[in-house]
Amino acid sequence: MRLSEYFLPLLRDDPKEAEIVSHRYMLRAGLIRQASAGIYSWLPMGFRVLKKIEAIVREEQNRAGAIELLMPTIQSAELWRESGRYDDYGKEMLRIEDRSGREMLYGPTNEELITEIFRAGVNSYRDLPRNLYHIQWKFRDEIRPRFGVMRGREFLMKDGYSFDLDVESAKHSYNQMFVSYLRTFDRMGLKAIPMAADTGPIGGDLSHEFIILADTGESEVFCHQDLIDMDAPGADVDYGSDLQPEIDRWTNHYAATDELHDPAKFDELVPREKQVSARGIEVGHIFFFGTKYTEAMNCLVQGPDGKQIPLQCGSYGIGVSRLVGGIIEASHDENGIIWPEPVAPFRIGLLNLKVGDEKTDEACGALYQQLTAAGVEVLYDDRNERAGGKFATMDLIGLPWQIIVGPKGIKSGEVEVKNRASGDRESLSMDAVLNKFTH
Numbered sequence: 114m115r116l117s118e119y120f121l122p123l124l125r126d127d128p129k130e131a132e133i134v135s136h137r138y139m140l141r142a143g144l145i146r147q148a149s150a151g152i153y154s155w156l157p158m159g160f161r162v163l164k165k166i167e168a169i170v171r172e173e174q175n176r177a178g179a180i181e182l183l184m185p186t187i188q189s190a191e192l193w194r195e196s197g198r199y200d201d202y203g204k205e206m207l208r209i210e211d212r213s214g215r216e217m218l219y220g221p222t223n224e225e226l227i228t229e230i231f232r233a234g235v236n237s238y239r240d241l242p243r244n245l246y247h248i249q250w251k252f253r254d255e256i257r258p259r260f261g262v263m264r265g266r267e268f269l270m271k272d273g274y275s276f277d278l279d280v281e282s283a284k285h286s287y288n289q290m291f292v293s294y295l296r297t298f299d300r301m302g303l304k305a306i307p308m309a310a311d312t313g314p315i316g317g318d319l320s321h322e323f324i325i326l327a328d329t330g331e332s333e334v335f336c337h338q339d340l341i342d343m344d345a346p347g348a349d350v351d352y353g354s355d356l357q358p359e360i361d362r363w364t365n366h367y368a369a370t371d372e373l374h375d376p377a378k379f380d381e382l383v384p385r386e387k388q389v390s391a392r393g394i395e396v397g398h399i400f401f402f403g404t405k406y407t408e409a410m411n412c413l414v415q416g417p418d419g420k421q422i423p424l425q426c427g428s429y430g431i432g433v434s435r436l437v438g439g440i441i442e443a444s445h446d447e448n449g450i451i452w453p454e455p456v457a458p459f460r461i462g463l464l465n466l467k468v469g470d471e472k473t474d475e476a477c478g479a480l481y482q483q484l485t486a487a488g489v490e491v492l493y494d495d496r497n498e499r500a501g502g503k504f505a506t507m508d509l510i511g512l513p514w515q516i517i518v519g520p521k522g523i524k525s526g527e528v529e530v531k532n533r534a535s536g537d538r539e540s541l542s543m544d545a546v547l548n549k550f551t552h
């Protein structure tokens with residue numbers, strides 16, 4: 114993409130409404146624009162990142178055996194009356210009336226709708242287990258939308274729902290999602306720590322929040338240092354095998370958000386020098402809730418002995434749009450964003466330091482053409498601007514690599530390659546640059 118033909122509305126100054134760094138950079142780097150409180154348009158650059166995150170989530174869901182579908186954003190109140198949640202949900206639910214007076218709502222979550230779909234489509238234990246997910250916009254009329262996309266009113270969520278015949282098997286489905294989440298966040302360059310979460314009236318220990326550490330996080334968290342140093346399972350993980358040992362490896366260490374934090378236990382279980390107390394951002398949440406909705410909504414299957422059995426369910430959420438902000442919180446410096454490669458909107462920023470200089474234009478044109486042809490995503494700054502401004506823009510938008518081309522280097526047949534994260538620079542020949550990024 115040539116920057117001279119792109120749509121990248123940058124802000125020079127820090128927007129006053131932005132309290133945290135990710136919100137500031139998202140506005141300044143032209144990723145989003147607020148449409149109304151807690152509701153954002155995704156501008157081209159932000160949209161590319163959102164789609165990259167979504168793709169990683171999808172790949173890891175599919176790898177774990179979950180099946181994608183798409184449910185609508187608008188739901189009927191009727192279903193929510195069946196589960197008993199229509200009144201309970203309160204003001205966070207955006208309620209709408211259609212032209213014939215039917216009560217509708219903008220879905221804040223999808224337990225009811227998926228349970229309705231499942232009960233209509235599955236009758237026998239032979240069709241179990243199944244895990245269905247979608248990636249769809251949600252609306253929650255938060256009292257205090259803030260921090261940009263971190264706590265929006267409209268936000269993109271991956272929500273999945275597992276259906277099993279018994280608790281034992283449901284636990285396996287839960288473990289599959291646990292492992293899948295570790296992999297998903299790891300692939301985005303994040304260190305997400307699973308922390309025991311409140312299970313409310315359901316009880317049990319099958320609820321975990323996946324938390325990334327950041328000073329601006331909304332939750333206070335406490336954990337064992339070793340969790341931060343632990344590696345996520347590899348791509349070769351066998352989701353059909355017993356995953357409990359892997360889950361135990363993570364849950365054997367102390368980790369809790371302020372809700373469940375027990376200072377005495379923390380001191381007892383974690384040596385002082387390994388105690389981490391920090392702030393965190395919830396990027397995912399998995400939850401086993403048994404037959405809560407299937408009983409209320411009569412979602413039954415015929416078991417092996419002919420008896421009707423209510424299904425055992427779990428739900429699994431990932432904050433896809435929140436992750437865009439979360440990744441910036443975890444990866445930035447004073448000059449701007451530092452995108453981890455797997456989610457970067459473009460891999461390379463190509464800077465032409467002297468537009469109009471024949472040799473420089475030629476070298477840039479050749480690099481742009483050949484890299485693009487090789488499938489490398491390049492944003493080519495071909496605008497007739499000062500070099501200083503170009504450097505600042507590239508650092509702000511945070512592409513992982515910069516290729517800097519100026520008349521001086523070209524004279525000796527060289528261009529400069531800068532790594533945004535480390536700041537390391539090297540001078541390379543044109544061939545060496547092509548080789549570096551296309552092999």
Ligand SMILES: Nc1ncnc2c1ncn2[C@@H]1O[C@H](COP(=O)(O)OP(=O)(O)O)[C@@H](O)[C@H]1O
Pocket residue numbers: 222253255262263264265266267268270395396397398430431432433434435
């Ligand atoms: N208002 C919001 N804005 C952006 N992302 C959100 C918002 N609420 C929830 N999410 C994301 O969706 C995931 C699943 O939501 P859930 O656990 O149901 O929400 P909550 O923890 O707010 O009750 C959360 O882990 C979070 O990443």
Ligand SMILES: [Mg+2]
Pocket residue numbers: 322395397398
């Ligand atoms: Mg949650």
